[in-house]
Amino acid sequence: MPKQRISSVDIKFLVRELQQSCIGFRLANLYDVTGKVYMLKFAKPDHKEFVIVESGVRIHTTAYMRAKPTLPSAFTLKLRKHLRTWRCEKVEQLGVDRIIDFTFGREEACYHLIFEFYAKGNIILTDHEYTIVALLRTHKQDAESLFAVKERYPVEKAVQHTPMTEEALLALLSSPGSEGNSIKQVLSSKTEYGPAQVEHCLLTAEIKPNTKLKSGFSTANPEAVQRLLQALQAVDDLIAHPEAAPAAGYIYKVPSPSGAEGEFLYEHFSAFPLRQYATERFQSEELPSFNQSVDQYFSKFEDQKAEGEVESKQQEKLSKVEKVKLDHENRIRELQQAQENSVRKAELIICNAEDVDAAIAVIRSALAQSIDWTELKRVVKEQCRMGNPIAMIIHDFHFEENKITLLLGDTTDDAAEEDLTAPMLPVRVDISLSAYANARTYFDQKKKAVAKEEKTSAATAKAVKSAQKRADKDLKNEIPSGPTIKVLRKPYWFEKFNWFITSENLLVISGRDAQQNEILVKRYLRQGDVYVHADLHGASSCIIKNPLGKPVPPVSLSQAGSMCVARSAAWDSKIITSAWWVYHNQVSKTAPTGEYLPTGSFMIRGKKNFLPPNPLVMGLAIIWKVADECIPNHVHERRPREDDDGTGPWGQPEPQVPELEVPDEDLGGDANEDTEEDGPADGGGAGLLRDPSPLCSDATLSTNPSTASTDTSGPEESPGPSWDPLEAGGADEDPLEAGG
Template identity: 35%
Template sequence: MKTRFSTLDIIAILPELKAKICTGWRVNQVYDCDHKTFLFKLNKSIVQMKKDDDPVSVDEETANKMTLIIESGLRIHTTDYDWPRSPAPGGFATKLRKCIRNKRIEDIRQVGVDRLIEMKFGSGPAANYLIIELYDRGNMILTDHEYCILAILRWRRPNQTNTQTADGETTQDDSENFKVGQAYPLSRFRIEKDLEPLTELKIVELLNNSRMILSNSQNYKKRNKARQQSNSDFLDVNLKDLLNPYVIYGSNLLEDKLLKYLVEDGHNIAKRCVIQIPKGDDGRLVSSKVERYAKLIKSAIDEAEIVLNEVRGRKKSPGYIVQKQQDTNMNDSEKPGTTKSSGETQTIKTNIDFFPIKSCAERKIQIEGANLVYQDYESFDKAVDVYYCNLESQKIDTKTLVAEKEARKKLDNLKISQEKRLEDLARTQKEDEEKARLIEINSDKVENALLIIRSMLANQVPWSDIWATIQQAKAAKDPIASLITQVKFDRNEFTMRLSDPYEDSDDESNNRKKKNDNKNSHKANGKNVDIDIGMSAYANARRFFVKRRTAVIKEKKAIEVSKKAFKNVERKTKSMLKDMIVQTNITKARKRYWFENFFWFISSDGYLVVAGRDAEQNELLVKRYMKNNDIFVHGDLHGSSTVIIKNELSIPIPPKTLTEAGAMAVCYSSAWDSKIATTSYWVYPSQVSKTAPAGEYLTLGSFMIRGKKNYLPLSNLVLGFGFLFRLDEESIERRKEIRLAREANASIADDCSTSNADKVEGSDSEGDDQIQDYENSGTDDSSSDEKPEVEVNSMETIKEDNRTPEVEEVDEDDDIELDNKITEHRLIDTLSENPLTEDILLYAIPMCGPYSALSNYKYKVKVIPGANKRGKAAKACLGMFLHDKRASTREKDLLRAMKDQDFARNIPNKVKISSANLKTLTKKKPKKSEVRLPR
């Protein structure tokens, strides 16, 4: 599996990176993922993007953002994925922040022909260079404009500087070493003009001297040692190892073109680039064969150089990812990176390599087998991003599989231990029952033995003498003494070897040929039984029966406990494995909507309402995002947020949306902390001005309102917190068809009702005209104290009369604005507050707004002023949603995958949450001592 860039990859990706990031992009921030992986957050002003004719989407806040990822020794590319970041920056990341933050990327280039990349930040004396080594263990060096080293990622030991050829072997140069304060030695790397061209004569010379040239290569020795010993009439030459130091494009393209011509010449592709050159009688290589191979090699190199020049001339190279397909049956849920096929069989695709040239990918498949396929991408940079992201995902999946195996192993061990314990209990029961039965059958012998030992104890015979007496009786072949095998002084017991005489008789009748052996079978088949001296024979038998009964009870309890314990462990294991799959460290980063940087919500009528978080955002909202058809809303008190209602359809905004926007303006103000409700008002964008009266000054985020303020009803300090879900394209289209059908049915019903109403109202047209005249006269004399419905209608009439010329001026611009409006309108339609069962959900978005706007939400809570911190309140809300019985597994997974910092961004501080399910979830559970178990 490929893990690092080759020289060809660097040559292919640098023109694309240069066209992407060297056009006015600046470094906004630097993060480190680990000790050698760094994320560069880049941004670019919208004005600069329009000057450079860059595509500007509706999401302007993210259209001017880009992420560059660099992993020392391995790779460099832009990424659309969200990579895990360290909680605090390391030393090298801190130095990068200090030196190159807010500087523009001026250039990016390859140094010489080695895997070394140089990035230039800033210009003039303030410039900095970042030198990235993508060979060996890798390194990153930050220098000033004179290449004086400022910081080094990986410190090398003194007098050990690694030098790398183009995809060749690493060598150590003891003569050169660098450290902070010294100049970085760029002269130690090769440049293209210093390389000797590979002519046909040069290739013949290399082939004739190949054995001596490759003698220092350890890899070549290992690969060819056995082959050289087995066939001394031929010399095996690995052309890739031989020619790679003399080309600048690396081994992948070289191998591709060599195999193309070698296969055409009848070469076995399974041998890769290893050719066999016959030797003559004098031990030298046959010159005719050498010359023939030299011509083939020269043709391959010429074609490779043509392809190299084509790659260099492209601004964007296509990318190809080679994947390995494996069919497997999986009972669990579908793993990331798999696709379902027929039945329960799933095809797992594992990325193993990537190329910027199609022929290289096809050659890889041709060499290694038919189970390989390739996936093409229009951009090599995109292909590399997908490859490494999936590589990380595959690592995570591997860790998950290992954890799953360990968990399954623990379950199996637990099950085995429980079964073993039950077997021991069953065996103990059987032994105790058998011992009791043997005592009953041999009760006379047991009583005689007890009588003998008791009599000696009565005569105060020491234990040692008792055992000596028993041994003497055994020697005299006493039948009772011969059954006593041991005397246990400390336990007041002795051991007898008892057998079942009836069982012996049965064996004797069935096996007449073994009559002599069966005479002493009671010794071989007997069982040692401990006899308590203080009890009679039957009392000892009863003792074993009691032990058996106790073991039966223990077995029943053990079975019940083991079942419960096994179920609990299995449930916890499955839950842990599920969490590991859901909580992966790398997820596809959705492009954040521009309005997510502000306070926002979607009104009951489907309008996007946005508010500023601070004075800077208030200024930004009015200057950048407020258009001619929008509505400006503000609370009637100092410190209120600026609220903008986005009206993309150029139709009057419903009163309910205006009221909800006014409630938002009041809640995101000082009224929330003081817990005092107040009013709000709305005006048109033409009434909002940044020009202050003479002698006055407007601070940042403050505006002058000219003309009439349209006041809204008193707003309650009540917000709602809930979640929206992003639908996939199929679900969006399905919902669209349902909505269109519903609207068509509604329009038919309206037409029918309208036609019936016209018949009834025809006779009263004069009275209606009088009523209409009265309403119009009332509208003309309306004041700000009238109902909001009347105010909105009258203001919209004024708007249509007075704003027509301004709308025409906007239309004289490019069609970008109209396209953006349509795109944004569709964007909001892709979010669902109450997903259906058949909907496919991509991710969840938290939303906080007036509670009336969340009336139809599946997941919602009421938020009012209180004393709790918003982070704690948001986590409580999330826990409540996860315990909701209506929540599907997919919805729970998406809610659980949300980042902590996204929960409480839009919730005011000092809040109190309330919900119908809150009391049920927070109800105090009874203690274990209070729970009565059934008898």
Template identity: 30%
Template sequence: MKEEMSSVDVYAVVGELQFLLDAKIEKVYQHTPDEVRMRLQEFKTGKYDLIAEAGRRLHVSSHPRESPKLPPAFAMILRKYMMGGRITAIRQRGFDRIVEIEAVRAGEKTILVVEMFARGNVVLLDADRRIIMPLKSIKMKDRDVLRGEVYEYPASQLNPLTVTESELAALFRESDKDVVRTLATQTNMGGMYVEEACLISGVDKGRPAKSLVESEVRLLLNGIRTLFKPLSEGVLRPHIVRKDGKNVDVLPLELKRYDGFEKVFFETFNKALDEYYSAVTVSEIKAKAAEKKVEKMGPLERRLKQQEEAIAKFEKEEAENVRKGELIYADYQQVEDIIKVINGARAKGYSWDDIRKTLKDAKKAGNAAATAIQAVDPATGTLTIKLPEATVNIDIALTVPQNAQAYYDKAKKITAKKEGALKAIGQTKAAMAKAQPAAADAAGKKKVKASTKPRKPRWYDRFRWFHTSDGFLVVGGRDADSNEEIVKKYMDRNDVFFHAQAHGAPITVVKAEGREVTPQALAETAQFAVSYSSVWKAGQFSGDCYWVRPEQVSKTPESGEYVAKGAFIVRGERNYVKDVPVRAAIGIRFDESGCYVIGGPVDAVKARAKYSVIIEPGELNQGDAAKKIYRYFTEHASADDAKAIRQAASPDRIMMFMPPGETRIAL
């Protein structure tokens, strides 16, 4: 099923959206961390909702989500700068999946940039193209999308609507790939449209690109022009492609590859996109309803569901790692050439900065190998390479087979984790069977009522803490003194010690208390360790951490070394957890002990809280964010619950559970 719009889709929809020029921006909403909605008044035809979803879609919708009661900060900024203004331009950048919506209010121009490629963003710019605020602050290898920076486009590619025969011939001469991969990676057509152009022209898509003669290049160019002629002339055939009763694609043009499929045609491409993506939105709403149902489950049922989801995730990751290993072998020659070139440059004394600059220049010149290199990490000596069907990480110190084997080894480790999860499922089911008689006995008894009084203090309240969704207590330090106290006084031999790969990160310990720590508990604690570290304060959206056993943690340094207060020596093998999402949640829990604030990983808090809010690195200081969260809880709670929250969950109390640094409320 299609997840995101193609460059062809963007071209078609931008052409249709020109009727919104001079429309008034009445209101702006943000429904999800990635989705923004503009409520527009077009004076001849009425009101419209324009949906802009980062990395996915842009179109007018007749099925908007319900407006959130508490607008996030990004929506507030858009209202401040754009509300009441008029749209003066809607344009596509070249043939890229980037659209700019230009508006003028009181003589001041602003530009809303919508990026619909992977890891895309929605960014508000001023008239000088300086970033007022991005939906997501991101630091990347080739550009930074941060407040105050001048907005930079990603590297562009050939535009198939304007490409000339000489440009196409030069592209093929310099390519060492086949025709379909050359066009798919060097133009914005996408693999599906490249294959269609090859069908129309009669050129074999699997032919080596450099083997094409002048007449064949001309045939292929004519095929591209024939394919996109309806786009240029504005004669579209918007439709949804269906198979076995399910939507599989939405297109502005008819393609040969879908001959024989069921098709539903629409008056406009906007309506087709709205119908296609609205079906996905409805399924997402149903999924959220299912999540609420899960929250009502007992702890064993909830644990079983989480374990089953973990196994599905392991199976997906296992298959993906095997696939990437196979793809490295499939593109053996290209990967080997890239490794040789980079190693050769390093051997000649080139610095990583020199290599980056050379790659940047080569990309501008259209060099295929340079274009395939998406990022360079000097710290680990790895390259991120875009292959035709996936993006892979390549260690230049290893050979091609060794790099492929690294992915196979990852798959083996995931297989081992899956086996452990399957064993845990068996234990959970046994516990559920054992608990059924007890539950039946208790069915007729009076249910213990949750207290609305403030909860009595616990020993761990002076630390950072949370309970995992399957019941493990996790404690973390707030400073050097509490780090020392946790390790020396409270860490037992069967516990698990966590630490983020960031300066000044707190010590975090999972209290096993006679049980074997589950994969779910490890995953949630990893998110806690990373999110409550300096990674959050730095505005990053992912980080790394590791865990070890208590016997690997020591205060005894090597000869001549010094261990600062709150720091420890870790010896032996570390279990690394990479690319952990930086997110947290704040919640209000009611149980027999009282009403109180909890905070920590999203899954853990949602499993235990009656009311919860998701937060991530952003732009609000802690005090302002805590006040907003407090207002959200009191406004969304019942009258009795709101009264208890006012007593037990002041903004100051909420701040104690928030990660250090500026925050954005994602809900």
């Protein structure tokens, strides 16, 4: 059976790695994935860590993003209120219990977030004195331990690990009640090692785990007991000094029963190799850390569970559609059967018209003489015993409906053999009508059944289509459109800015506000890069990254200029104007004597190179990352245009970008000196793609600035989104923030 939860030994190794991943980090946020699964986001500048916790089951860092409810639970809000932005100072296991204590803050100004992984599990928030502030579930462990708000958490009751000694092992093997039980069962129930570690130690000691303990086992097997003691003490050393063990994790898996190549079922995970899984039946996978192995193990199960739930919901909805379809098919089948019965009965009445009329006449005559119904039935039975052929075809009476039931069969000379041997068919006839009139009644019933069948057949297609549409709508509302578990992608450093990739594969970035403009120029403007700007209110600083130092092609300059103009007040005003560009060494933060440059403003020295005016066109595109093995197929895409002679762009040589010599007389603030005050520019990270490229798909262009979704108002209308300068090395976007 696959492993379902972490053990005490697992927690020892998980705590070692959690200490490295969480201590010194601040708890940026906390999310509830389900009622028992929570995700903690730890962050510090340029780095984030996500820890997934399932109460009573597991805890580990994760590389996967989970879908979560739109609104957080009350318990989550309580934890956020007390712990958000607090620094994690300590992560420890309480004794050898399956309990982990996260400490946020120091001394009296601290909180303890305690996770329990035994029984049903629990998540408990306490203050510095371990007085419970909030908890996931209230329960009573024993007569003295009540887990509730304002009660004290009994941290001192944590079980401490006792290293195994020879005396203790001999006492366990000869303890009362152990005789007759397997040695694995005895050690697993009376030690803290767990079944997997006990079995590993037994196999290391060359003892079969299912060996039954008998009186005198230790005396009869002294060498085996010594080997077992050494194996248990080796595990003790790992528990006492987990940092000495290699940082690795192991997953053991078996081939899938389906037999599909490359499909496996996970069976177990461990922080060190286990002897019981070193067989041909199991395949082992080693990962760089134990956290990664636990994350991959449980995420696989979580993904399979989500797929199973989706499949069950789909089957449930499809079964409803099939039920509607089957119901209509049954109705049509019943109507067709009714038509056949009506025709058969009408034909039998016609074949036996004389007998039918005679039976009707006898019953009419008896009723006309006011004979009692009971007496009439008795007379008919008497005549049947006497062999009266008319009385013998009378089967039953329905005087309340003015009808009788006759037993009729096909007795004509041209009847088929199966009709002659078939049993008599009961046919109900109206005694107020003649035989042919009753036959006409059955033919009329057949016509009505045919009409109903046509209507039902016409309604079947509509009913099935309506049921299918309703099922599709329910599936769309109940089943997530994408996968519930997705790999967390590490954002690129430039994704915090507005950015796009030009048709010639050059990265263009611009600031979202004045603060980003300041950091953009100070941190990311390098030698060979080009600075693009426009003399418009709200225009942000744009940088064309040029790591090769070759001349930037005019197409890329034009696209960067279009982005700069479009993300300014020109978008709302519908004004077509020109942007300009300069080299990196023409941009300075040094102001002339007596002047001051505010945040986001820079001094431009030398000549500005103005670009041709471009229409206000912005594009949105989807950019995807290709697999490593597919990169050679895209090497020559999005290259700068070159002439046939093999020279650089536009047939010009490809020198390095020259350092401009600025004359001394130009440093005093003459006509060639300008100060650019870059106002904040709003909007998301949509890029400007005047020339759609093979790396982009589904591009949607808007030629009407008034209908575009990007707002590029000035600082008075919108100050732009906030941005943390401490995280300049990586993107500040959090994929989990959208749901609260």
